[in-house]
Amino acid sequence: xxxxxxxxxxxxxxxxxxxxxxxxxxxxxxxxxxxxxxxxxxxxxxxxxxxxxxxxxxxxxxxxxxxxxxxxxxxxxxxxxxxxxxxxxxxxxxxxxxxxxxxxxxxxxxxxxxxxxxxxxxxxxxxxxxxxxxxxxxxxxxxx
Amino acid sequence: xxxxxxxxxxxxxxxxxxxxxxxxxxxxxxxxxxxxxxxxxxxxxxxxxxxxxxxxxxxxxxxxxxxxxxxxxxxxxxxxxxxxxxxxxxxxxxxxxxxxxxxxxxxxxxxxxxxxxxxxxxxxxxxxxxxxxxxxxxxxxxxx
DNA sequence: GGCGCAAATGCTACTATGTTGCAAAACCAC
DNA sequence: GTGGTTTTGCAACATAGTAGCATTTGCGCC
Ligand SMILES: [Mn+2]
Ligand SMILES: [Mn+2]
Ligand SMILES: [Zn+2]
Ligand SMILES: [Zn+2]
Numbered sequence: 001x002x003x004x005x006x007x008x009x010x011x012x013x014x015x016x017x018x019x020x021x022x023x024x025x026x027x028x029x030x031x032x033x034x035x036x037x038x039x040x041x042x043x044x045x046x047x048x049x050x051x052x053x054x055x056x057x058x059x060x061x062x063x064x065x066x067x068x069x070x071x072x073x074x075x076x077x078x079x080x081x082x083x084x085x086x087x088x089x090x091x092x093x094x095x096x097x098x099x100x101x102x103x104x105x106x107x108x109x110x111x112x113x114x115x116x117x118x119x120x121x122x123x124x125x126x127x128x129x130x131x132x133x134x135x136x137x138x139x140x141x142x143x144x
Numbered sequence: 145x146x147x148x149x150x151x152x153x154x155x156x157x158x159x160x161x162x163x164x165x166x167x168x169x170x171x172x173x174x175x176x177x178x179x180x181x182x183x184x185x186x187x188x189x190x191x192x193x194x195x196x197x198x199x200x201x202x203x204x205x206x207x208x209x210x211x212x213x214x215x216x217x218x219x220x221x222x223x224x225x226x227x228x229x230x231x232x233x234x235x236x237x238x239x240x241x242x243x244x245x246x247x248x249x250x251x252x253x254x255x256x257x258x259x260x261x262x263x264x265x266x267x268x269x270x271x272x273x274x275x276x277x278x279x280x281x282x283x284x285x286x287x288x
Numbered sequence: 289g290g291c292g293c294a295a296a297t298g299c300t301a302c303t304a305t306g307t308t309g310c311a312a313a314a315c316c317a318c
Numbered sequence: 319g320t321g322g323t324t325t326t327g328c329a330a331c332a333t334a335g336t337a338g339c340a341t342t343t344g345c346g347c348c
Contacts, residue, residue, distance in 0.1 A: 020315050020324060041305080056327045061306065063325090077221035081305065081335070098268055109264070120253070123282030124242055130276040138267030164295060164344050185334080200298045205335065207296090225306070225334065290348090297342070306333080313326065318319100 009033070017070040024048070024055050028063050029087070032073060038084035038097070038106040076132075080104060094128075100137035107137070153177070161214035168192070168199050172207050173216070173231070182220060182228035182241070182250040220276075224248060238272075244281035251281070 010029040011021050019025065031047045032039065039047075041060060048055050064085050067073035076084045076097065084106050088095065096109045120126060135141075154173040155165050163169065175191045176183065183191075185204060192199050208229050211217035220228045220241065228250050232239065240253045264270060279285075 022314075022325065024326085058307080058328080059326050066325095075223075077223055077225070079219075079221055081221075081225065083305090098264070101271065120242070120277070123285060124277075125280040125285045126277055127245065127279040128277075130278060132274040132276075133264070133268075133270055133272075134274060135271040136269040141267060141269045166296065166344075168297085202299080202336080203297050210296095227334085292347090293345095295342105295344075297340105299338100299340090301337085303336070304334085306331105308331075309329095311327090313324105315324070316322100318321090 013072055017072060019066065019070065023053060024059055024063055025066075027051060027053050028060070029067065029072070032067075032085060032087045033089065035086065036107065038076060038086040038108070040078075040082040040084055042082065044085065076106060078104065078106065096131040096133060098133045098135070098137070100140055101134050102136055102140040105137050109133070157216055161216060163210065163214065167197060168203055169207055169210075171195060171197050172204070173211065176211075176217060176229060176231045177233065179230065180251065182230040182252070184222075184226040184228055186226070188229065220250060222248065222250065240275040240277060242277045242279070242281070244284055245278050246280055246284040249281055253277070 008026065008030065010026050010033060013029060014021055014025055027048055028044055031044055041064060044064070045055070045057065045060050048060070064073065064075070067085070067087075068075045073085050073087045076086075078084055078099070079101075086106075086108055088108065088110060095111065098107050098109055100106075151159070152170065152174065154170050154177060157173060158165055158169055171192055172188055175188055185208060188208070189199070189201065189204050192204070208217065208219070211229070211231075212219045217229050217231045220230075222228055222243070223245075230250075230252055232252065232254060239255065242251050242253055243249075
């Protein structure tokens with residue numbers, strides 16, 4: 001198609017990590033960037049299909065893994081047995097998450113720092129703290 | 145066997161939740177109570193087998209689910225795709241966890257309260273906060 | 289102690305999610 | 319454009335968990 005487009009922010013992110021620009025990679029990253037919540041492999045696959053982007057299940061798994069390994073995206077293990085993926089719109093992934101226990105939605109709470117006052121028992125080396133708040137999202141909380 | 149034993153703390157816990165005393169349930173709960181870390185379904189099954197307690201895979205899943213639903217045990221989704229189970233030795237499950245990113249071990253940090261200073265965006269109803277600290281456990285951190 | 293019935297178990301089959309190996313295709317530095 | 323490397327697609331496999339249903343077991347009651 002058109003060969004003279006400016007690189008999208010998705011494309012820049014990909015090349016910045018030393019990855020090649022491919023249709024699936026760009027589309028997945030754009031989907032994640034546009035999402036207001038973390039998405040499962042399945043949801044992303046569906047979104048791709050809706051955009052008419054043909055893809056293989058395994059390729060999508062590998063694409064997502066690559067995004068996580070590259071530090072572009074983050075992965076969260078949910079209570080249902082599906083991992084959810086998201087990208088922090090800006091900067092590294094240093095924020096808390098909200099998990100709606102009713103609909104299962106997970107949203108990033110950017111600008112919400114754990115402020116964890118921990119004194120670990122001796123010997124433990126702390127790398128990072130992961131904070132997940134549980135409750136009801138605005139949509140689900142309505143009928144409470 | 146002997147019919148005049150005093151109820152173990154495991155048995156008390158089970159009856160307190162309105163459950164029936166069964167071999168598997170008691171054994172599983174005792175395993176969890178004795179463990180110094182969260183255990184996977186598989187690890188618990190292995191422990192049962194070592195004790196010569198015959199059981200079915202599905203029964204163990206249901207036993208663990210029941211313990212969680214009853215509020216006796218807690219369940220954590222790990223990065224590997226296995227859930228880990230544990231019981232707080234005393235009181236409800238209101239503490240942080242430490243996850244060793246090298247060996248995958250998860251330990252309960254009882255007496256370590258999140259102290260989360262959060263102001264959620266409007267509409268979100270907070271039920272509970274889940275704090276997981278990531279890093280290296282004493283064993284794995286040695287060679288660092 | 290024994291009965292009756294609900295709760296729990298064991299089996300089998302099935303689903304969902306993720307992984308591996310390898311050949312074909314697509315990128316991109318040159 | 320070409321060549322070598324990365325990425326993809328496909329098929330087969332692995333793992334963790336679930337569902338239905340007949341059988342067994344715990345236990346309140348007599
Ligand atoms: Mn996030
Ligand atoms: Mn715990
Ligand atoms: Zn919700
Ligand atoms: Zn460790």
